[in-house]
Amino acid sequence: MVGIVDVARHAKVSASTVSYVLSGKRPISPETQRRVHASIRALGYHPHAGARALASKRSNVLALVVPLRTGVHVPVLMQFVTAVVTRAREVDHDVLLLTQDEGERGLRRVEASALADAIIVMDVELDDVRVPLVRSLRTPCVLIGFPADAEGLTCVDLDFAAAGRACVGHLADLGHRRMGLVGSPPAVYARGTGFATRVAGGVASAAAERGVLVETRACEPTREAAFAAIDELLQTMPELTGLVVHNESVIESVLAALRERDRRVPDDISVVAICPDELAARLDLSCVALPADDVGRRAVDLAMAKLSQGVVPAATQLAPRLTARATSACAVEGRLLR
Amino acid sequence: MVGIVDVARHAKVSASTVSYVLSGKRPISPETQRRVHASIRALGYHPHAGARALASKRSNVLALVVPLRTGVHVPVLMQFVTAVVTRAREVDHDVLLLTQDEGERGLRRVEASALADAIIVMDVELDDVRVPLVRSLRTPCVLIGFPADAEGLTCVDLDFAAAGRACVGHLADLGHRRMGLVGSPPAVYARGTGFATRVAGGVASAAAERGVLVETRACEPTREAAFAAIDELLQTMPELTGLVVHNESVIESVLAALRERDRRVPDDISVVAICPDELAARLDLSCVALPADDVGRRAVDLAMAKLSQGVVPAATQLAPRLTARATSACAVEGRLLR
DNA sequence: ATGCGAGGTCGAATCGCTTCGACCTCTGGT
DNA sequence: ACCAGAGGTCGAAGCGATTCGACCTCGCAT
Numbered sequence: 001m002v003g004i005v006d007v008a009r010h011a012k013v014s015a016s017t018v019s020y021v022l023s024g025k026r027p028i029s030p031e032t033q034r035r036v037h038a039s040i041r042a043l044g045y046h047p048h049a050g051a052r053a054l055a056s057k058r059s060n061v062l063a064l065v066v067p068l069r070t071g072v073h074v075p076v077l078m079q080f081v082t083a084v085v086t087r088a089r090e091v092d093h094d095v096l097l098l099t100q101d102e103g104e105r106g107l108r109r110v111e112a113s114a115l116a117d118a119i120i121v122m123d124v125e126l127d128d129v130r131v132p133l134v135r136s137l138r139t140p141c142v143l144i145g146f147p148a149d150a151e152g153l154t155c156v157d158l159d160f161a162a163a164g165r166a167c168v169g170h171l172a173d174l175g176h177r178r179m180g181l182v183g184s185p186p187a188v189y190a191r192g193t194g195f196a197t198r199v200a201g202g203v204a205s206a207a208a209e210r211g212v213l214v215e216t217r218a219c220e221p222t223r224e225a226a227f228a229a230i231d232e233l234l235q236t237m238p239e240l241t242g243l244v245v246h247n248e249s250v251i252e253s254v255l256a257a258l259r260e261r262d263r264r265v266p267d268d269i270s271v272v273a274i275c276p277d278e279l280a281a282r283l284d285l286s287c288v289a290l291p292a293d294d295v296g297r298r299a300v301d302l303a304m305a306k307l308s309q310g311v312v313p314a315a316t317q318l319a320p321r322l323t324a325r326a327t328s329a330c331a332v333e334g335r336l337l338r
Numbered sequence: 339m340v341g342i343v344d345v346a347r348h349a350k351v352s353a354s355t356v357s358y359v360l361s362g363k364r365p366i367s368p369e370t371q372r373r374v375h376a377s378i379r380a381l382g383y384h385p386h387a388g389a390r391a392l393a394s395k396r397s398n399v400l401a402l403v404v405p406l407r408t409g410v411h412v413p414v415l416m417q418f419v420t421a422v423v424t425r426a427r428e429v430d431h432d433v434l435l436l437t438q439d440e441g442e443r444g445l446r447r448v449e450a451s452a453l454a455d456a457i458i459v460m461d462v463e464l465d466d467v468r469v470p471l472v473r474s475l476r477t478p479c480v481l482i483g484f485p486a487d488a489e490g491l492t493c494v495d496l497d498f499a500a501a502g503r504a505c506v507g508h509l510a511d512l513g514h515r516r517m518g519l520v521g522s523p524p525a526v527y528a529r530g531t532g533f534a535t536r537v538a539g540g541v542a543s544a545a546a547e548r549g550v551l552v553e554t555r556a557c558e559p560t561r562e563a564a565f566a567a568i569d570e571l572l573q574t575m576p577e578l579t580g581l582v583v584h585n586e587s588v589i590e591s592v593l594a595a596l597r598e599r600d601r602r603v604p605d606d607i608s609v610v611a612i613c614p615d616e617l618a619a620r621l622d623l624s625c626v627a628l629p630a631d632d633v634g635r636r637a638v639d640l641a642m643a644k645l646s647q648g649v650v651p652a653a654t655q656l657a658p659r660l661t662a663r664a665t666s667a668c669a670v671e672g673r674l675l676r
Numbered sequence: 677a678t679g680c681g682a683g684g685t686c687g688a689a690t691c692g693c694t695t696c697g698a699c700c701t702c703t704g705g706t
Numbered sequence: 707a708c709c710a711g712a713g714g715t716c717g718a719a720g721c722g723a724t725t726c727g728a729c730c731t732c733g734c735a736t
Contacts, residue, residue: 002450003722014686019724026725027683046450050397051722053388054691064435068420075412082406085437094453095435097402099423112340112384115432223590252561341692352716357694364695365713389692392721678736686729694721702713 002043011039022047053114062088062303063116065098065106067123073221073248076276076292080122080144083296091304093117104133111139118303120144124155126192140306142299146194150315154306156298159317160195160274163288164202166320167244167272170286172210175331176242176270179207180233181216182226182254183246189218199246199274213237214244221249223256230257241331245273248290251283255327266329277323286328288320340381349377360385391452400426400641401454403436403444405461411559411586414614414630418460418482421634429642431455442471449477456641458482462493464530478644480637484532488653492644494636497655498533498612501626502540504658505582505610508624510548513669514580514608517545518571519554520564520592521584527556537584537612551575552582559587561594568595579669583611586628589621593665604667615661624666626658 008015013032020026021036028036039045053059064084066077085095096116098106100123107130110116116139121130124145134141135152143155171179181203183189184196200216207214215237217229229250233240245254251273255265263269273280273287280287298316305312346353351370358364359374366374377383391397402422404415423433434454436444438461445468448454454477459468462483472479473490481493509517519541521527522534538554545552553575555567567588571578583592589611593603601607611618611625618625636654643650 001452001722004724005722015723016687016725017685020685023724026685029684032684044446044450046447048392048722049451049453050388050391051691052724054386054392054693055722055724057691057724059388061434068416074416078406078412078416081435082437085435086439089437089440096399097419097423097433097435099420099427101424102427108382109384112382113387114339115387223594256561339692342694343692353693354695354717355715358715361694364715367714370714386692388723389721390694392723393692393694395694395721680735681733683732684730687727689726690724691722694719696719697717699716700714703711705710706708 001048002045004045004047007036007039007043007045010043011035057114058117058307059114060092061094061096061116062300063096063098063110063119065100065119065121067100069100072123076248076290077122079276079292080296083293084120084300087297087300091300093300093304104130107133107137111137117307118142120299120303124194126194126197140303142302142306144295144299146198146315146317148192148194152314154302154312154314154316156295156302156316157195157318158291158295159320160198161202161205162317163274163320164199164204164244164246165206166202166288166322167274168203168206168210168212168214170272170322170324170328171242171244171270172206172212174242174270174328177212177331178237178240179212179214179242179244180230180237180240181214181244181246182229182233182250183216183218185220185247186218196246203244212242215240219247219250221247223250223253226250226253227257227260230254230261234261234263241269242328243269243271245271245275248275248279251275251279251285255283255285265327267332270328270331272322272328280323280325284326286323286325288322291318291321294318339386340383342383342385345374345377345381345383348381349373395452396455396645397452398430399432399434399454400638401434401436401448401457403438403457403459405438407438410461414586414628415460417614417630418634421631422458422638425635425638429638431638431642442468445471445475449475455645456480458637458641462532464532464535478641480640480644482633482637484536484653484655486530486532490652492640492650492652492654494633494640494654495533495656496629496633497658498536499540499543500655501612501658502537502542502582502584503544504540504626504660505612506541506544506548506550506552508610508660508662508666509580509582509608510544510550512580512608512666515550515669516575516578517550517552517580517582518568518575518578519552519582519584520567520571520588521554521556523558523585524556534584541582553578557585557588559585561588561591564588564591565595565598568592568599572599572601579607580666581607581609583609583613586613586617589613589617589623593621593623603665605670608666608669610660610666618661618663622664624661624663626660629656629659632656 004015004018008018021028021033088095118140120142122144124143126148128147131147145157146155188196219225219229277289342353342356346356359366426433456478458480460482462481464486466485469485483495484493526534557563557567615627
């Protein structure tokens with residue numbers, strides 16, 4: 001194993017000088033820096049993670065708590081994870097994976113063992129049991145998602161209420177007056193997951209403001225459920241011309257259902273989704289993008305900021321960006337009445 | 339921070355005794371053990387990960403290299419990850435996430451910095467660039483998947499060739515003589531991913547043995563591609579009565595396509611898939627299960643074994659288990675000719 | 677010429693744990 | 707009665723980095 005003293009010897013300096021070159025915490029002459037870096041490369045030196053953690057009280061590791069339960073759309077989840085890992089590496093940190101089911105014990109363990117410098121918790125629920133614990137930890141935490149009471153916490157997420165409002169606003173601007181919302185699986189609402197209820201709330205408030213009617217249907221992530229939801233919506237609201245879909249898994253099924261029920265998109269019915277932009281782009285779908293990359297990266301940056309400066313903005317709500325594509329168009333009177 | 343000396347003081351023993359209680363590397367009287375454990379619980383002690391790693395040369399961390407590229411079915415991937423994390427925790431280890439794109443540098447870094455005790459590499463390709471590097475590492479590695487030359491490596495995976503054979507065998511046993519294979523996306527074959535080509539190989543060899551004809555179609559993970567593949571198969575082989583599907587993403591589309599083309603399952607065409615069992619069970623589909631849980635757990639166990647004993651079986655090929663469900667049935671002459 | 681501060685480097689202490697060797701106390705065999 | 711060895715515990719020496727204080731050398735202001 002090649003250690004810092006080997007590098008020091010090779011570069012003809014002391015070990016502490018090598019350390020200072022690496023950390024930049026004291027001025028070192030350019031010439032010395034050059035030699036040290038050359039030796040580091042020559043020997044392929046990497047500091048021993050444990051030793052470094054012990055001496056510096058920093059592990060350069062971020063813990064990421066990922067949810068592994070029903071109703072979370074796995075590809076989206078993976079996008080978050082990827083974004084976090086990628087960004088973490090950019091700032092010289094590694095990512096430790098914790099699963100939900102280790103729950104509070106996991107958080108305690110990470111804190112007590114100094115395994116990680118900071119913790120990122122994904123998929124926070126409105127009334128999350130971990131929130132009190134998170135508040136009490138000395139380890140900096142960042143939550144992806146907003147609990148009901150975010151007091152004293154650092155949270156980041158898409159502004160889902162605004163996203164819901166944006167969808168309704170977009171459709172209303174196009175002249176639509178009767179809309180449907182195909183939402184998340186019932187289990188997700190039941191669990192009190194913030195983003196689902198917030199979208200519904202945003203949709204409802206925008207609907208009230210704009211004087212449009214919206215019918216909502218929760219929807220399991222299956223083709224059958226999507227068809228059923230569409231059929232119900234068309235039945236209870238025959239004059240429906242706008243559709244908001246907030247459920248990644250069933251978007252294609254929804255479009256298929258409309259096709260099979262002889263509703264052309266966007267001629268008869270306009271569709272706007274809240275989903276990852278890649279998915280929407282592939283289907284040429286109007287959407288509010290779910291900026292997983294952005295959120296993940298922000299979460300890491302917030303964590304790093306908490307580590308260095310201590311205080312950071314408590315709430316980061318990313319403004320929704322609506323991209324109009326081929327699935328939304330003006331409501332036309334003749335069609336409304338057909 | 340509560341350290342080992344605090345526990346020692348509290349339990350009225352020396353620090354080394356506490357350490358030995360925890361590691362079990364020396365006999366300690368039951369009474370002392372009891373007191374020490376009581377103190378540990380009372381103080382909420384967890385050993386400092388860095389200090390432990392430094393002193394013991396074991397970080398109790400497993401590095402997991404996950405692929406993040408096109409064509410990997412994300413839910414399946416997540417199953418592996420979950421299985422690995424779960425099992426790792428059971429044996430008192432944590433999991434560090436490395437992404438593919440850090441590539442060889444990531445592996446080198448982990449080795450040099452002693453971040454992890456062992457490395458698990460997922461989604462190994464037939465001609466994987468990382469294989470030579472893996473061979474040269476002193477850190478124990480376990481590969482999920484088999485490269486073309488597995489000499490000197492520890493690999494674990496489903497026996498995909500046998501899985502392919504099992505599918506064909508099952509259909510042949512039922513009297514089918516003309517079959518189609520709906521395979522992975524072309525990119526996956528092009529990349530030389532082992533499991534895809536091995537299934538194809540297994541299918542081909544079994545077909546030869548059993549004297550049946552098989553047509554193969556690669557298939558992108560979209561509904562359209564699935565429909566196209568089915569149409570092509572039905573066209574080039576009109577008397578086709580059996581179908582093997584090795585592509586999680588399009589299974590439902592394949593079934594939908596058969597339905598739309600007026601082929602009843604299993605009356606007209608029998609379908610067997612290679613996919614996670616939960617998916618198959620939901621669709622009441624005959625399948626060879628993709629035992630992600632089992633593979634992940636084995637990978638961890640192999641890694642641990644390499645850490646303690648040093649030598650372990652090089653190749654672990656899990657025998658395929660075929661579960662017959664509602665989608666496969668006897669070929670009936672009348673139907674063959676209809 | 678002198679003193680002082682900034683820049684640059686080094687040595688030694690320290691972080692919290694594991695582990696090695698030593699020591700003490702029994703117990704059982706001779 | 708004595709010794710060997712097993713069982714049980716302790717003290718001290720690392721593990722490989724970081725960091726603090728000290729020291730030396732300049733150049734510059736006085």
